[in-house]
Amino acid sequence: MIAFALPFAIALMSLALLLNLYRLFRGPDAPDRILALDTLYINAIALIVLLGMSLSTRLYLEAALLIAVMGFVGTVALAKYLKRGSVIE
Incomplete structure (x- = not known):
């Protein structure tokens, strides 16, 4: 059972990465793209x-x-750039 679980989890995480890339490039506005980028790096870590x-x-x-x-x-x-327009004050 464990021999099947690890490749299955890797396949699902790869699918999640592809869906995040879709939202990153296709997002309707900047906050959606930032959220997709945040989720993308979390899924990459996993x-x-x-x-x-x-x-x-x-x-x-x-x-x-x-x-x-x-x-x-x-x-x-x-997030700071999106809120204020600059990163460094």
């Missing part, structure tokens, strides 16, 4: 962790942590 589990290596977990930090900073910067 996919990287799943790949690390399937390959039994810890290197992917470190990459997932780096993506999480950069994604958080990027989301805050985009």
Whole structure:
């Protein structure tokens, strides 16, 4: 059962990434695109962790942590830009 669960989860996360890319490019306005980008990096983190589990290596977990930090900073910067029009005051 576990041998089936990991590839199934990877396939579903890949599908979620594709749907997020669709919303990112097709979003009706800027807040929808920022939300799609935020969800995209969260799904990318989950996919990287799943790949690390399937390959039994810890290197992917470190990459997932780096993506999480950069994604958080990027989301805050985009939200600040959307609210005020500039990132640096």
